Amino acid sequence: MPVIAMTGATGFVGRRAALRLAERLPDHRFRLLVRDLRRAPRGDDGRMEAIVGDLSEPRALRELVEGADAVLHIAGAIAGNDASDFDEVNVTGTRRLVQAIASRAPDSHLLHVSSLAAREPGLSWYAASKRAGEEIVLSRLERRTVLRPPAVYGPHDPALAGFWRWLARGWLLQAGPDRARFSLVHVDDLVDAMQAVLETGPVDAPLEIAGPEPDGGWSWEEVAGTAARVRGAPVRRVRIPAFVLAAAARAGLWTGRIFGLPRVLTPGKVRELLHVDWTCDTLALSSVTGWRPRIALEDALADLPGWTR
Secondary structure: OOEEEEEOOOOHHHHHHHHHHHHHOOOOEEEEEEOOHHHOOOOOOOOEEEEEOOOOOHHHHHHHHOOOOEEEEOOOOOOOOOHHHHHHHHHHHHHHHHHHHHHHOOOOEEEEEOOHHHHOOOOOHHHHHHHHHHHHHHHHOOOEEEEEOOEEEOOOOOOOHHHHHHHHOOEEEEOOOOOOEEOEEEHHHHHHHHHHHHHHOOOOOOEEOOOOOOOOOEOHHHHHHHHHHHHOOOOEEEEOOHHHHHHHHHHHHHHHHHHOOOOOOOHHHHHHHHOOEEOOOOHHHHHHHOOOOOOOHHHHHHHOOOOOO
16 A cells, blocks of 8 residues: 655644545555654554654654655644744754655655745744745755645634634634735645645645635635624624734743743734735646635634534
């Protein structure tokens, strides 16, 4: 059986990818890098093998990719208190994985799931680390593809659960300017795109991905209007002022450094939230692979935290 190796298999996207791909590719085996065996996805037919370790362990990475036909690199740091917290995983960890592939699976296809934030590396530590990780992948491997998703949503996502719960109650917490436009992608559409890329083969340039959306991407007003139609009741927008976000980020960073707790809301993350263009152009991805998004936000809301059918 062909082997797909995967990092990040216990996270929101990685777990969904492992289970969905195993269901859709019954002739493949899956080798998953996990820190805790208790959290590893499991199938009923023995096609999933867990390798205990993380991106800091070259031995585990070599064992993970040994003879693999494809490698899905999904793991990444989204929280930290300085640049080194992000770089250790998103840059150095990616470099270690690339080295393992070069030595143990040189003919494999690496699909590196990056982030749309890599398009604007000057905004944050996170964005800079994702861009640097991409550059390592693109410069050191011949058989590789970089995929840049925007905000990914779907069931069981802890990062956006609070946002969806408030929206279900009729309140949209707006953390950005009115003129901002952005893309979203459902996790299942993202996983389907991963499969399409793996079946198509390596692509030289980074590929952006987005779900079905209005022309020019989503605005906060359009998200509120979509939620109002699903609720059958009004949705009120509550804009969080930039100075409040900035103050919360500074306070959180200070306490995070004192107590050693990595923070998602950093000053750089605030700059990301205030950026006005996070829209995606999926033309290249669709033309190369034939992939098309299927899951509209309006149809997906009922399955998100806080909503009921």
